[in-house]
Amino acid sequence: MATPRLVEMIDRYRAAHGVSESEVARRIGVSRENLRKWRTNGISRLPDRANLAATARVIGRPYREVLSGALFDTGYLTTSSDGPRPYGEVLDDAIGVLTEATRLTNQLARRTAEGSWEADPDPRASVPIDWGEFVTLALAGAAANVGGVEAALVGRPGSWEAEMVRQTLNSTAADDTDLLRHRTEPVVVDLWVEPILDHLGDSVEDAYADAISAVDAGANDVPQPADLPPGPFSPDDPRLTDKEWVDVTDDGYLHITYRGWTDDPDDIALLTTLTEEARDDRDPTPGEIAYEQAMDVISAQITALEEQQQREYAAYAVQLTQAIETRLAQFELSVPVTITITLAPEAREAGEWDAHSPQPFPRNVIERAxxxxxxxxxxxxxxxxxxxxxxxxxxxxxxx
Structure with a gap:
């Protein structure tokens, strides 16, 4: 069974932020067993709206995307796409929401005999909502979610429609920082250390590469152990029936000469095999022991450098996380803020490096912070x- 799309979204969030299945289930408001059943048995019934809204909030995805995934999993949708929906479809939804808002009402209050105030139960006492305020707040929230007024109007900034919207938003918020109080989507910062250092033109990567090369070059100065003659080889070895022999020595083994051996790959392979077998049957020489020890020291030093680099990168990630938290705290955002800075994984898909890099040209107040x-x-x-x-x-x- 294929993994449900809703579970895939949750798994991507867990993998990026290192959150356990139990913890993400707690944040969403479902049991770990329920989440496990979604994974193993599929999603046969549409989850409650509150759970879907909580899922969207926790994993930092738009509610409609989470809802579409759940609808696809339960069979209410037969196709699903991660890309943006068609213009006309989104426009129809927007018109539907704005039309629905025109029918909303506020119930006027009346004073009770005791002098307090209560909602007037008379339906005739209801009045339409301030639809202009509703539209303005919706525009402000959308602009705040994408990063600011100009970011929202980037499609055609010089049109008269854009100018009217700009004036409306400017009357609602003094600037893009003030506009952030209308934001409804969570702020998610997900960066890798290596792309950040690359973005800065930092030299630490080259410094470590040079250090490792310098240590590795020390292997050239380690004295090679003296080559031992091939053998002794057993005279009964059937692999040597066609080779030329020398006299049998006192130890009862036949020492083979190189006379009669060719450069044929089979001969070379046989001689290599025989030599390795013979070496395995004897104790290493002092030269071989010293050589292996020296090479072990070099290997250990390279490993220590690589581990030190990882520790320094991890410490940098902690410091940068705290710095970004401090910067974003000044905005007093009312939405969740998630900051994740980790080392780049060794195995990654195409495009992930850029996706976890800082913006080369910050476009809004959050990116500038x-x-x-x-x-x-x-x-x-x-x-x-x-x-x-x-x-x-x-x-x-x-x-x-």
């Missing part, structure tokens, strides 16, 4: 000394 935090957070390249020097020194903080 993130860019400022990135610019001001010291990177591992500001740590004192070279990677090799740091490997033998106590940990130190980056230079601010």
């Amino acid at each position: 993130i860019d400022s935090a990135i610019s001001e957070t010291p990177t591992p390249s500001t740590l004192p000394g070279t990677p090799l020097e740091r490997l033998t020194s106590p940990p130190q903080a980056p230079n601010a």
Whole structure:
């Protein structure tokens, strides 16, 4: 059975943010057993709207996308696409919502005999809502979700329609920062350390590559163990029936000469096999022991450099996360804010690097705040000394 689309969305969120299945189930408001059944048995009944809304909020996806996934899983939709819906379909929905809003009413209040106020139960006391305010708030929320007024009007900024919308939004919010109070979608920051450092033109990656190359080059200075003559080989080995022999030695083994051997791949392979077998039957020489020990030291040093690089990147991720949190806190957002900065996985799909990179040209106040935090957070390249020097020194903080 294919994994339900709703579960796939949840799994992508869990993988990106390191959240357990139990924890994400708790945040959504369902039991872990219920989530497990969705995964193993499929989704046969449409989840409650509250659960779907909570799912959208927790995983940071639009409610309609989550709803469409659930409708597809339960068979109410036969096709599903991750791409944007057609213009006409979205426009029809928008018209339907705005039309529905024209029919909303407010119930006027009346004073009770005790002097308090209560809703007037007389249906004739209801009045239409302020539809103009409703439309303006809807526009403000949409503009805030995409990052600002100009981001919303980027399709045709010079049209008269755009100018009317701009004036309406400017009358509602002083600027794009003030507009953020109307935002309804969560803020999700999901970056990888390596693309961030690449974006900054940071030199730490090259410094570690140079350090590892320098250590690896030390292998050229390690004395090679002396080559031992091939053998001894057993005179009864059927593989040597066609080869030329020398006299049998006192140890009862036949020592083979290179006379009569050719450059034929089969001969070379046989000689290599016989030599390795013979070497396995004896104790290593002091030269071989010293060589292996020296190579083990080099390998251990390279591993230590790679582990140190990972630790420094992880520490940088923590510092940058805190810096972005501080920057975004100034906006006093009323929506969830999720910041995830991790090391890039070794196996990744095409396009993921760019998807987890900072915006090269920040387009709105949130992206500018993130860019400022990135610019001001010291990177591992500001740590004192070279990677090799740091490997033998106590940990130190980056230079601010």
